Amino acid sequence: MTHDAPALGRAVALPADPDSATLDRVPNPHADTDYVTRFVCPEFTSICPVTGQPDFAHLVIDYIPDRWLVESKSLKLYLGSFRNHGAFHEDCTVAIGKRLATTLEPRWLRIGGYWYPRGGIPIDVFWQTGKAPDSVWIPDQGVPPYRGRG
Amino acid sequence: MTHDAPALGRAVALPADPDSATLDRVPNPHADTDYVTRFVCPEFTSICPVTGQPDFAHLVIDYIPDRWLVESKSLKLYLGSFRNHGAFHEDCTVAIGKRLATTLEPRWLRIGGYWYPRGGIPIDVFWQTGKAPDSVWIPDQGVPPYRGRG
Amino acid sequence: MTHDAPALGRAVALPADPDSATLDRVPNPHADTDYVTRFVCPEFTSICPVTGQPDFAHLVIDYIPDRWLVESKSLKLYLGSFRNHGAFHEDCTVAIGKRLATTLEPRWLRIGGYWYPRGGIPIDVFWQTGKAPDSVWIPDQGVPPYRGRG
Amino acid sequence: MTHDAPALGRAVALPADPDSATLDRVPNPHADTDYVTRFVCPEFTSICPVTGQPDFAHLVIDYIPDRWLVESKSLKLYLGSFRNHGAFHEDCTVAIGKRLATTLEPRWLRIGGYWYPRGGIPIDVFWQTGKAPDSVWIPDQGVPPYRGRG
Amino acid sequence: MTHDAPALGRAVALPADPDSATLDRVPNPHADTDYVTRFVCPEFTSICPVTGQPDFAHLVIDYIPDRWLVESKSLKLYLGSFRNHGAFHEDCTVAIGKRLATTLEPRWLRIGGYWYPRGGIPIDVFWQTGKAPDSVWIPDQGVPPYRGRG
Amino acid sequence: MTHDAPALGRAVALPADPDSATLDRVPNPHADTDYVTRFVCPEFTSICPVTGQPDFAHLVIDYIPDRWLVESKSLKLYLGSFRNHGAFHEDCTVAIGKRLATTLEPRWLRIGGYWYPRGGIPIDVFWQTGKAPDSVWIPDQGVPPYRGRG
Amino acid sequence: MTHDAPALGRAVALPADPDSATLDRVPNPHADTDYVTRFVCPEFTSICPVTGQPDFAHLVIDYIPDRWLVESKSLKLYLGSFRNHGAFHEDCTVAIGKRLATTLEPRWLRIGGYWYPRGGIPIDVFWQTGKAPDSVWIPDQGVPPYRGRG
Amino acid sequence: MTHDAPALGRAVALPADPDSATLDRVPNPHADTDYVTRFVCPEFTSICPVTGQPDFAHLVIDYIPDRWLVESKSLKLYLGSFRNHGAFHEDCTVAIGKRLATTLEPRWLRIGGYWYPRGGIPIDVFWQTGKAPDSVWIPDQGVPPYRGRG
Amino acid sequence: MTHDAPALGRAVALPADPDSATLDRVPNPHADTDYVTRFVCPEFTSICPVTGQPDFAHLVIDYIPDRWLVESKSLKLYLGSFRNHGAFHEDCTVAIGKRLATTLEPRWLRIGGYWYPRGGIPIDVFWQTGKAPDSVWIPDQGVPPYRGRG
Amino acid sequence: MTHDAPALGRAVALPADPDSATLDRVPNPHADTDYVTRFVCPEFTSICPVTGQPDFAHLVIDYIPDRWLVESKSLKLYLGSFRNHGAFHEDCTVAIGKRLATTLEPRWLRIGGYWYPRGGIPIDVFWQTGKAPDSVWIPDQGVPPYRGRG
């Protein structure tokens, strides 16, 4: 009943797992100054290593670029590479942050992972590379807390 | 860097595609009366048949059971079976509704598919099996409209 | 470490299960007229018959009394009697509605059960005794839909 | 009227009280770095030691793991062990925080207990093990304040 | 420590109870046409007849005037006359509606009483004089439902 | 028309004024540690000393107990004692804070008084006993600002 | 201290009162079809005839044009002409609606006047020229209700 | 200072005006059934014919397809073609609806145009091709009303 | 058509301009302690010096009184005196703050002026007399930002 | 079908690109004091240098003027000059901030650029000229985060 053309029913572009994904960087056009770039990624999904069932998260990434900006298409593919990959919530969130930090060598970076509830209890994970510089303006990520029902 | 134990890195339980998924039903304990059951599924993802990239949707399903209720674990697996399956937004939403209607033979059923934006323009799809019975109470689905930024 | 005085650590007043609970009624002081009474019960919990784990729900009950109003303390104890009782979501919600309808013989009654998510998918259940009278004013229950994260 | 199969109507898995509950821990995969893990538990209930009636709370726990992460299933059972246990609001919230701190030996931990109103006045309790480290990012818990009606 | 000037510490103007209060009316300047007037009264309080403790409500009154409008200062004093008066929630709300209907002889009137929670369960009461005329526009009262915490 | 049984129509329990009210305290079970207790009191009313008309406020009280916790029933009665008492907004809010501070000898205390508008302009009052200790976690009170209409 | 240049400190363009204001109309470019035009006017102010003090309102006007559309600059000036004009809430709102109906000869028109609170009680006024045509789509005005504080 | 590579600084793909834009259609895969497709377009801009300054709108389009669905890329380009085109609010909104209706020959279509304020007063425009079929489910568009400030 | 009794149609009490307005002060009953008083004034209007058209603002004033409190009726009249007075947004907001600071000699004062949009762009102005004392609690003003539409 | 008068269909006033736009300044009437001026610009659009398609952003600019204020009409035209200009998100936002800083020589300035999502992931950019002075009050910009759907 669903659309089922031969060539379409398979994912053509997603890397098979995070290790296979390339994260590209481009020169920062304002490398002489401190500013923050934020990516909001509400479309993240991975696989629970214990149950094999899908997990979902809303990710928010803030960083102060130094010489490099992340190339946004490669970021999207990198995040998509978790689609068939087993990953625990705490581990996965911090690992994404560290991979970005290694690639971009930013002045500072943080990631918030806001995971959908399992067993009635969602997990949020907050990591940053270190104390944020005082002279830079970094607004709250402002993701509403999980609240149950009512 | 991410967790990568041999047995865990693959999805073990998700059906390969919607046709392979079984949707089970159990007897309705209140078949003598009209009532509505609503499922909210904010964790739906499929593959865009054109680009091969992931799509995401928030699905809400309302139905008035007749003899059958949907078995909730099988519903979850059925929805999960779209994970690696190509499907257009309008088509996919209506097809899920029709599959449920065929399986459950409900007195009435509707589905709302609230898709994440592509090209700056999200698509929502609203389908029902026919006019809702006057004597049944069916609240609005109440999903906030997409609003852009600001 | 928690407070643990001998006499306090056990529930003294809750009925052991719904069948043991008495639901009292008092005369309606405005039996000559149609009006609606709404109870919002955000503190409902029962036990999942399959897993033995607790379930939680936010319940909203609307009714048009005829000769009787529900006695509110007995309603609270009746709802509390599900605390150690196994009950499926759809069944439990409708059964509470029917018990109230049997006891109060109202002109009309409805119940909305808004259950906390399990497996990422919450269930809502909506039941009423029949079509609401046209001449009575019955506002929406207005419970926000489940939305996941983000 | 409710579902009442013999084997299902009793809670099989919940520990009888907090002292009987085991809180497990697993190794922290990122013990070389500071990050925060947040659990939101909107499904907490205990018994009022004075009246024997149920109390409800929305709990939010933040911690910076050192060598250990809490094992999430044991956390769920530990919190469930308060279901038939008498506990005052202030005492209970702080005691849960201290039990977690003793078990996990975290670098830092805090707990917010947002209790449902009694006598028209809800109580919130906020405890932490000490001043939060400056270099770690810990967002507000963001639980909306109680507001009465209107 | 509080301000305590002799003449000020007593209420000078509130009627002692609803029966002592006068509800005045003034001519409707647009008696040739149907329109709705809404009063929102978030400052209502009365006394619980059982416990002697204060109760609070948020009241919203809608009416289609015929020959008379309510004089707003007398409405305020009438509502204030419940301050030291014992009244049950359902009864009180409907009685206020009936008193207004008797005094104003409106084409139609309704009242919503949104009471603050007692025992964890708030009561809302909705009464109207009859079916609202089709040709008049009467927006929802839009009072948010009680939601507990979280 | 309202319920008017002889014994019920009078307030039996409220102290006549704040000076007559007793504010009780109980031992702090966690006196070895710093934590915050918050009371939200949306049901406060007093009398305007100038006009004799009722005033209403939403009060939020935060404190770090030292040896004592406030006994919550006596707090409720103390606040209720303002019901027939004349008090200016600024004065009343600070006086309540000081009375609590004198009684509880807390390590720190603050009170926010959010008054309903008079003359189109609401007054909010914010008082604390002194600078809050750095090592304690004290969330914002989060009361939405007055906004008029629209 | 404020800016006070000779030519600027006086209103040059506002009509002195509603009777002096001209309300212009322009041809409807889609007179062959039914559609709704909505104006939201959150900047309305007039004078209370009793106290001489300013009143404020948020006005929303919906109409189905027939041959004419209102010229928007003249609408703005007409509404501004109430700035120094005495007008009661109910009367003023309906009068504005009638003036627009007389000028535009629309197929249908309604006005909602959402007035800022006086004496703790805001007044809303809802008027329309008659039953709205079934075949036209007219969304709710969606103005949040007054809620006091908290 | 801004990025200014030779080939990039010009719009390459937008049609010069609505008449030059092609609106394509594709076959409806569920032509045997009634359902609704919604597009939310928060990125619409045109030119004010009077002042030559940019105008902005948030557009929401709902339709029940018959034989055709709109091809979404061509819709995006069609809406983009207003970027340098003069158009009044009421006229433009209805004209877009009519162009879609002519192209798609839908069973029913509506458009809501929510324009940004000019002169302190925003205009909303609501048009549909006729009464919506009773048997189809069409949720509210749910765009929040303009509210000014506060 | 509007109410037009001879004595009522003119403003009797508003000062003609800010210089003519008297701002009164009364003794601070808690001069021995630091606390904050907040006034929210959503009903402010002045005249644009350039166009002669009305401007509107939502003002929020916070101060720590020393010996004096502002007399609230005189504050209302002072703000009302801008009704027919020309004033630029930035200048007017700061000037009001300075006038209050001069009159009240407070320990500290700030004013936020949230102006309604002109030309699609609202202006907000934030001024304070100096760094706020560390030991005083001053909540955010919490006025929602302007957001356009959608 | 749309309005198409010869003289109106072209933008008459917008500068062709940012370099052609003049940004004017006027003297600061309160140069003796520190205060913040905020502009919210929800109507910003530019062209993507890669695809030639329109981009949209919500911009918020805060600054502490020294000798100069920005002339608001020239600011509007300057922002409008990006309408047909190619610009990357990060670059464009910082470049606008630097242009304002160069022109106004403010004591401090910051800009937040909240871009509409592309590829499911919006980018926000936050830049300021340096650490904000301690003694000035600068509220959060308070723009809600992007949240996807649900």
Ligand SMILES: [Ca+2]
């Ligand atoms: Ca720096």
Ligand SMILES: [Ca+2]
């Ligand atoms: Ca039926």
Ligand SMILES: [Ca+2]
């Ligand atoms: Ca927007």
Ligand SMILES: [Ca+2]
């Ligand atoms: Ca009836």
Ligand SMILES: [Ca+2]
């Ligand atoms: Ca979501």
Ligand SMILES: [Ca+2]
């Ligand atoms: Ca650290």
Ligand SMILES: [Ca+2]
């Ligand atoms: Ca009528």
Ligand SMILES: [Ca+2]
């Ligand atoms: Ca809840």
Ligand SMILES: [Ca+2]
């Ligand atoms: Ca301490």
Ligand SMILES: [Ca+2]
């Ligand atoms: Ca401490």
Ligand SMILES: [Ca+2]
């Ligand atoms: Ca407003």
Ligand SMILES: [Ca+2]
């Ligand atoms: Ca028609």
Ligand SMILES: [Ca+2]
């Ligand atoms: Ca309230």
Ligand SMILES: [Ca+2]
């Ligand atoms: Ca049909």
Ligand SMILES: [Ca+2]
């Ligand atoms: Ca001080």
Ligand SMILES: [Ca+2]
């Ligand atoms: Ca300074």
